[in-house]
Amino acid sequence: MIDSPIPFEKAPLQRVSDSFLDDHQVNLYVQREDLIHPVISGNKWYKLKLNLKHAKERGFKTVLSFGGAYSNHIHALSAASGLFQLQSIGVIRGGCDGGNPTLRDAKAHGMQLHFASREEYAKRCNKLYWQQLQDIFGGCHIIPEGGNNIQGVLGSREIMRSIQSHGIAFDRVAVAAATGATLAGLIQAAPSHVKVLGVSTLKGEDTITSNVLGYLNDMATGRMAQWQVFGGYHCGGYAKVNARLLDFMERFSAGTGIPLEPIYTGKLFYALYDMVLNRQIPAGANVVAVHTGGLQGLRGMQPLMDKIKARVG
Numbered sequence: 001m002i003d004s005p006i007p008f009e010k011a012p013l014q015r016v017s018d019s020f021l022d023d024h025q026v027n028l029y030v031q032r033e034d035l036i037h038p039v040i041s042g043n044k045w046y047k048l049k050l051n052l053k054h055a056k057e058r059g060f061k062t063v064l065s066f067g068g069a070y071s072n073h074i075h076a077l078s079a080a081s082g083l084f085q086l087q088s089i090g091v092i093r094g095g096c097d098g099g100n101p102t103l104r105d106a107k108a109h110g111m112q113l114h115f116a117s118r119e120e121y122a123k124r125c126n127k128l129y130w131q132q133l134q135d136i137f138g139g140c141h142i143i144p145e146g147g148n149n150i151q152g153v154l155g156s157r158e159i160m161r162s163i164q165s166h167g168i169a170f171d172r173v174a175v176a177a178a179t180g181a182t183l184a185g186l187i188q189a190a191p192s193h194v195k196v197l198g199v200s201t202l203k204g205e206d207t208i209t210s211n212v213l214g215y216l217n218d219m220a221t222g223r224m225a226q227w228q229v230f231g232g233y234h235c236g237g238y239a240k241v242n243a244r245l246l247d248f249m250e251r252f253s254a255g256t257g258i259p260l261e262p263i264y265t266g267k268l269f270y271a272l273y274d275m276v277l278n279r280q281i282p283a284g285a286n287v288v289a290v291h292t293g294g295l296q297g298l299r300g301m302q303p304l305m306d307k308i309k310a311r312v313g
């Protein structure tokens with residue numbers, strides 16, 4: 001059970017039973033972090049938890065963070081801040097009117113939305129801009145986009161402990177990565193015989209590896225698990241989707257009963273099956289894939305997914 005003001009469920013571990021995996025003699029388990037809470041699910045809770053504690057302990061009344069119009073992070077923050085009796089402000093990347101389901105939920109959870117132009121949003125990591133936001137909104141604890149800070153990484157270590165608490169033997173843990181904060185926490189907490197695999201959801205320069213290295217250098221604690229970021233599975237880029245990915249997701253979910261969304265978890269499992277096929281994950285491997293939630297984002301992706309399916313079908 002997570003140390004929090006309200007009870008969260010412990011994530012169950014589900015073994016995937018599948019003839020493809022049996023043929024390749026690979027055991028695949030899914031750490032169902034999507035099931036820990038109906039709204040604040042997946043890695044979001046772990047990245048937010050210590051940030052919210054930190055804000056509360058320092059006497060802040062409000063937290064502020066950044067995200068796109070369909071952001072899982074903004075959605076989860078809007079609900080999680082209430083658990084700590086904190087107000088929340090979401091700075092939302094420009095070009096939307098706040099009418100989509102993610103932002104409607106965020107408003108219903110009590111979040112104040114500030115719509116920033118693309119130019120303004122580009123300053124989201126700039127400390128001078130943070131000062132301007134403090135001046136506009138009063139003193140608030142600012143959490144970087146995606147919960148990508150040291151508190152986010154430290155909180156994510158708990159996912160590894162939760163996996164270990166199931167008492168199964170495993171040699172690989174895999175997770176979808178965008179900022180790499182969750183991946184860094186998993187690497188930090190992993191036993192040294194376990195290899196941690198990050199499946200990048202981004203195209204282009206590998207910012208994930210450099211971000212993770214930065215955290216690991218700051219937190220160096222002796223023997224470290226091996227880890228690697230895999231860059232070949234973005235399917236065209238962040239939030240891009242193609243027919244092969246959608247087809248895979250449909251078959252995987254139908255066979256396992258595990259729901260996926262196409263931005264993070266769909267790409268994670270797509271990558272893992274490909275790695276099993278090409279033997280980057282060898283026979284005898286015991287893999288735990290972390291289901292990081294994000295299913296609320298499906299509502300925003302559905303029209304695009306339907307369009308792609310219609311074009312193919």
Ligand SMILES: Cc1ncc(COP(=O)(O)O)c(C=O)c1O
Nearest residue numbers: 177178179180181182264292294
């Ligand atoms: C569902 C989901 N999975 C994975 C990630 C990637 O997490 P990180 O930014 O810590 O790499 C995110 C983004 O926060 C996400 O929303």
